[in-house]
Amino acid sequence: MPRTSYTKAIDAILRPLGFEREKRLWTRIRGDMEERLDLQKSWVDGSVTVNVWARDLETDMILEAIAFDETMGIIQSGVRIGALIDGRDRWWKNNPNGPAEVA
Template sequence: MSRRSYVSVLDDVLTPLGFRRTGKRWSRVVGDMLEEIDLQVSSVAGTTANLWTSDLATQELLREAIPWKRPLGIIQEGQRIGELMCGRDIWWKNEPNGPAELAEALRVYAPRYFEGRRRLEDQAKFLGRGTQKWSWTPGRIYLALTLYRMGEVDEARRALSNPPKSEVGTWKEQADSVRSWLGCGSGGETRQES
């Protein structure tokens, strides 16, 4: 009997969960969330899986707030399966049980991971809600738009205030565009929530 591939074993686990495969990537949409799992293969390290989420409604607001930027580099939040299992990176290499072990890890850990990123409150927390320090501009933009969706417009505006002086170029322009869209622009009218 021949050994089954990672793709076929993961298909058996992920298809009943509503995922559809394209190549080595499985995806599904739950509410506003695009949830994806990709198989990463390295000739040196072996095989592992990455889990990704992106909020489609926030992406639409991003397109509205930065209409001049096409195509947009949509931010996804990701995690390796090993980090979810035990806090460290795990790769399976030439192991007969590797496909089954990886599939079982995804069956156990993926649902909890995805469920923990669907609520706007969870997304805002992950993106740094409540912190004044900018970690990276794309995440700060997403935080502001997530807070806006939550109805926290003043907090969304504050999230984009005081960008680092070192921020230049296209990220600064994109943050300025979102600030303006939120009604933070100098002398502009305050944006009315829909």
């Protein structure tokens, strides 16, 4: 029996919650907050993790309306899913239960 991919396992959990998927990025907007999750693949060993992001859209609109001489980048901060689970940075590789654990 073929194993479910990480992308499909995450998609099956997030789509019913209102997230839309574009490749390995899931996004939804609730009120003034944009919530994002992305599946990050290591270029070193092929392992994967998930990054969780949130951004306040009202704050972005205010900052974008301010005139600057240079383009201003709005800094987002995110957290890896392992930090939410147990405070450690977690990566999954060659784990038959990996997709289910990540989802």
